[in-house]
Amino acid sequence: MGKVFVVTSGKGGVGKTTVSANLGCTLAKYGEKVCVIDADVGLKNLDVVLGLENRIIYTLIDVIKGNVSPNEALVRHKLLKSLYLLPASQIATKEMVSPEDMINIVNDLKPNFDYIIIDSPAGIERGFRNAVAPSDQALIVTTPELPAISDADRVIGLLENFGFEEDNILLILNKYKFHMAKKGEMLTEEDVKRALAIKLLGVIPESDEVIISTNKGLPLVLENENGIVKSFENIARRIKGEDIPIEQDLLSVNKNNLFGKFVSLFKKR
Numbered sequence: 001m002g003k004v005f006v007v008t009s010g011k012g013g014v015g016k017t018t019v020s021a022n023l024g025c026t027l028a029k030y031g032e033k034v035c036v037i038d039a040d041v042g043l044k045n046l047d048v049v050l051g052l053e054n055r056i057i058y059t060l061i062d063v064i065k066g067n068v069s070p071n072e073a074l075v076r077h078k079l080l081k082s083l084y085l086l087p088a089s090q091i092a093t094k095e096m097v098s099p100e101d102m103i104n105i106v107n108d109l110k111p112n113f114d115y116i117i118i119d120s121p122a123g124i125e126r127g128f129r130n131a132v133a134p135s136d137q138a139l140i141v142t143t144p145e146l147p148a149i150s151d152a153d154r155v156i157g158l159l160e161n162f163g164f165e166e167d168n169i170l171l172i173l174n175k176y177k178f179h180m181a182k183k184g185e186m187l188t189e190e191d192v193k194r195a196l197a198i199k200l201l202g203v204i205p206e207s208d209e210v211i212i213s214t215n216k217g218l219p220l221v222l223e224n225e226n227g228i229v230k231s232f233e234n235i236a237r238r239i240k241g242e243d244i245p246i247e248q249d250l251l252s253v254n255k256n257n258l259f260g261k262f263v264s265l266f267k268k269r
């Protein structure tokens with residue numbers, strides 16, 4: 001039976017879809033069978049980030065209407081053959097989906113996958129509740145800014161009200177700027193961890209590579225070996241049960257800036 005994660009945040013634009021796509025790809029790269037579900041009905045992005053928008057035939061709404069089974073609606077990734085997407089429909093609304101629909105769909109898919117990752121829409125309304133309902137664990141994405149942290153805190157409170165144990169709510173700190181944190185101009189990973197008081201699963205640097213890869217529809221973890229790829233690899237390995245210190249993510253952040261690049265060049269000699 002697959003493990004089910006919801007990737008959520010409260011605040012919009014902090015990187016939920018980026019994390020869902022790249023984490024899905026990284027787990028698939030490690031040979032796991034992964035299904036990513038786009039729960040952002042009405043907007044949908046995950047198909048574009050994965051470069052699969054032209055291959056969609058059926059969507060979540062077709063499944064809910066009973067036109068096809070969840071398995072029949074899946075789109076297989078072009079390069080990562082163990083990664084599948086259940087797409088959202090753009091011409092539907094979040095109110096056309098209920099938490100029970102999502103639970104039924106995920107129960108159908110679970111036996112065929114090692115991991116199911118649900119990309120939640122922004123906010124704490126119906127779409128959020130749909131994404132959370134079938135999930136065992138929540139990955140809360142935040143950036144190191146107060147509005148995002150405050151919304152993340154609210155979402156953690158809601159998840160606890162829904163019955164999530166504290167151990168099943170994990171934090172991912174995205175768009176981390178090493179040079180600013182170092183100069184005290186930005187909250188550090190320790191500050192954020194202390195503010196939200198949940199376990200930190202990983203730190204992902206801010207990187208132009210994300211924008212470049214999104215525009216190509218090629219998830220960046222498939223492309224190159226930079227700091228951001230290392231962060232996703234560390235997060236995927238932690239999910240698989242390996243014990244990798246968070247400092248490893250900060251090392252890769254470090255390698256992303258000029259000083260870090262210089263140090264790593266020097267070390268190679």
Ligand SMILES: Nc1ncnc2c1ncn2[C@@H]1O[C@H](COP(=O)(O)OP(=O)(O)OP(=O)(O)O)[C@@H](O)[C@H]1O
Pocket residue numbers: 009011012013014015016017018019040045120121122174175176204205206207208210211214
């Ligand atoms: N680590 C990063 N470095 C640089 N840009 C990033 C990073 N993560 C995400 N982005 C960019 O931030 C923007 C928002 O990301 P994304 O769409 O993943 O957020 P989201 O939380 O899913 O948004 P929404 O709430 O609208 O669904 C995108 O343009 C994406 O390319």
Ligand SMILES: [Mg+2]
Pocket residue numbers: 016017018040045119120121
């Ligand atoms: Mg999104």
